[in-house]
Each structure stands twice: as structure tokens, then as C-alpha cells.
Amino acid sequence: MPLVPLPQVIVEPLVRAALLEDLGRAGDLTTDAIAPADLAIAAAFVSRQQGVIAGLDLARLAFALMDPKIVFEIERPDGETVGAGETVARVSGPARGMLGAERVALNFVSRLSGVASATAAIVESVAGTKARIVCTRKTTPTFRAIEKYAVRAGGGANHRFGLDDAVLIKDNHVAIAGGIVPAIRRAKAHVGHLVKIEVEVDTLAQLDEALAEGVDAVLLDNMGLDDLRRAVDRIAGRAISEASGRVTPQSAPAIAAAGVDLISVGWLTHSAPILDVGLDLAG
Numbered sequence: 016m017p018l019v020p021l022p023q024v025i026v027e028p029l030v031r032a033a034l035l036e037d038l039g040r041a042g043d044l045t046t047d048a049i050a051p052a053d054l055a056i057a058a059a060f061v062s063r064q065q066g067v068i069a070g071l072d073l074a075r076l077a078f079a080l081m082d083p084k085i086v087f088e089i090e091r092p093d094g095e096t097v098g099a100g101e102t103v104a105r106v107s108g109p110a111r112g113m114l115g116a117e118r119v120a121l122n123f124v125s126r127l128s129g130v131a132s133a134t135a136a137i138v139e140s141v142a143g144t145k146a147r148i149v150c151t152r153k154t155t156p157t158f159r160a161i162e163k164y165a166v167r168a169g170g171g172a173n174h175r176f177g178l179d180d181a182v183l184i185k186d187n188h189v190a191i192a193g194g195i196v197p198a199i200r201r202a203k204a205h206v207g208h209l210v211k212i213e214v215e216v217d218t219l220a221q222l223d224e225a226l227a228e229g230v231d232a233v234l235l236d237n238m239g240l241d242d243l244r245r246a247v248d249r250i251a252g253r254a255i256s257e258a259s260g261r262v263t264p265q266s267a268p269a270i271a272a273a274g275v276d277l278i279s280v281g282w283l284t285h286s287a288p289i290l291d292v293g294l295d296l297a298g
Contacts, residue, residue, distance in 0.1 A: 018094040018168055020072050025160050030076045032157075033119045043115040050110040056296060057107035060124065062097045063291035067135045069093045069168035070127030071104055073161065074120035082112025094168045096135070103292070117294050126158075127165040128290035134169025134283050140264040146271035146278050149174045149257075153281035162284040174279055182212040183234070195221055199228040213257070222246055226253055235275065236260055243273035 060074070068091055075087040085108035091097050103124075106113060138148050148171040154162045163173045175181055182202045184195070192198035195214060202212050213232035214225040219242060225233050226249065235246050237260035250256050257277040258270050270278055 018092075020093070021160060021164050023072075023076065026073050027076060027080075029157065029161065030073050030119065030123070031080060033122065034077060034080055034116065037119055038115065043111065046111050046114040050114065052109075052111065054110040055108060056110045056113060057105065058113065058294050058296045059102045060104040060106070060121075061293050061295050062101050062103055062128075063099055063293055065096070065098045066128055066132035066290040067094065067096050067169050068103050068124070068128050068290075069131035069165040070124040070161070073123040073127070074104065077116040077120040077123070078106060078108070078113065081116040082109050084108050085112050085116075094131070106294075121292060121294060123161070125289040125292050127161060127168070128292060129287045130162055130165035130283055131169035132290050133287035134166045134171040137262070137264045137267050137280060137283070138170040140267045141271035141278065144268075144271035146258075146267075146275055147172050148267075148283075149277050149279050150283050151175075151259075151279050151281040152177070153285040155284070166283055169283075171283065172277075174277075181210055182206055184212070184214045185234075186215060186217070189215075195224045196228060199225065199230060203228075213255075216246075218242075219245060219249065222249060226250065230254055232257060234259055234279070240269055240273055243270065243275065247274035 071089050071093055078085040078087050085106060088105045090105065091101065091103040097103055134148060150163055150166040150171060151174050159176065166173060175183065184198045184202060189195050189198050192201060199212065199214060211231040213234055214230050215234040215236050216222045216225055217236055222233060232255035233250065234257045235243060238246060243258060247256055255277065256275040257279055258275040259279040262270060262278055262280045267278060
């Protein structure tokens, strides 16, 4: 499925806020002191590592907000795998605007490319199975839309975007309701017919309770491989099966082989290392 860029109305406030944070109250003192107002320069975004690129539209917008005369040309679009030393984009125009936006642009590209690269690695580890890798709500505050976009750039899929997407009954909800059955029944009585209901279960007994109530999906939390296989057999296509709990590229293949539909991975968005991308001035 083609990667669809995020609408500018979603990303513009994030880029603008990042620029305002960096420029502070007086702008780029260093560049304003050193670079003549009429100086034009050219530079390239170069990946220092192999990985998957994401976030170039945000970089482009950072430069455009600083100075609309800056030209930003993408050579390797989001979602592509690049090698160390490869140029992913070129930028040219007024030096003051380019250097003023440089760090913000690189921060977005490095961060989102890191998420995309980590996602691509774990997606590759389950290739050949039906399991899809999905992210969670464990995102950087205010960055959820762009981090989940980066997961898609890496070949993954998205779980809920927020609390209003769907019902996900977790252990604290079960404790408050007094059990899985009353929690599900309260949820069904509260939401509309288009809202799906997923329940987190820790044991096969809880799974049986959830399936008897007719839920749409079950989150098999921190189950061992034997229990995962038994859970998939019991579900038998009656609900979407999702596995979670400290998943790594090393453990994911065995989890996928158990037959689950989804594997949710929180660290893709909360702990993925950046992809090192630099801005090199043209000689």
C-alpha cells in the first residue's frame, strides 16, 4: 500500500513550534552575525547509516517557514531504504534561513527515520507469516501523528491513535468493573455499533470469558509461546489476535509463528534510536 503523506495542517503546528523553540526570543544570533544577508548556499541531507527514511516533508516545511525562497528537493522519498553515505535530499537558498532551520529539520528526519528503520527491522523478522507489526500509544507527547506515520513508512501498521478510536479494556478496567464479563458488557452498552472492542487477557481462562462475550479482538499480554499457540487455536478466527509484551526482532519470529494476527511493539515509538542524518554543505 503506497505511503500517504500527512496533510500539512497536521504537521505545520509541530514544525512551527519546534522552530519557535529553537529561535527563542532573538533568532539565530550566530548565523545572523556571520552570514551576510544576501549569501546563498547549497547543501545535502546525507544518511550516515543504513536505514529507512521518514520525515522529509517536515524538513521541507521547516525550511519553507524560515524562508520561502529556500528550495528543497527530495531524492530518496520517505519509506525508501538508504545506505550509509547516500544523499536523500538537497536544499539551497539563503544561508540564514537554511542554517536557522537546519537543526529542526534534522531532528525530525533523524527521529522519524529511526522509528521507520526500527519498524522495518522487526517487520522483516516476521516476513513470511501473517503477523503484522503495529505500534501503540506509547508515543512522544504531541508527536503521535508523525511517529505513527514513521511506523507506516517502515512497513508497520497503526494501533489506536487515541482513546476515542476504539474500546481497549485493560487490566485496570477489569479491576474496576469486577471482571472481564461486566467490563465488556458495560462497554457494549456505552458505545455505538461502529466502535470495536478489544480486551487484554493474561490467561486462557480470561480469553474464554472474552470470546464468550463476542469481542472483536483480544490482546494476549505477555503470554508464553505455548499459551499463545493454545490461544490462537481457541480463538479460531472468531476475533483478531494480538500479542504484546517485550517484543524484539529476535523474539518476534517465534511469536508470529504462533499464528497471531498482530504483534504490538511499544518501543518502536518510545525508544527507537535515531538514524544519523547530517546536512553537508556543497563544496
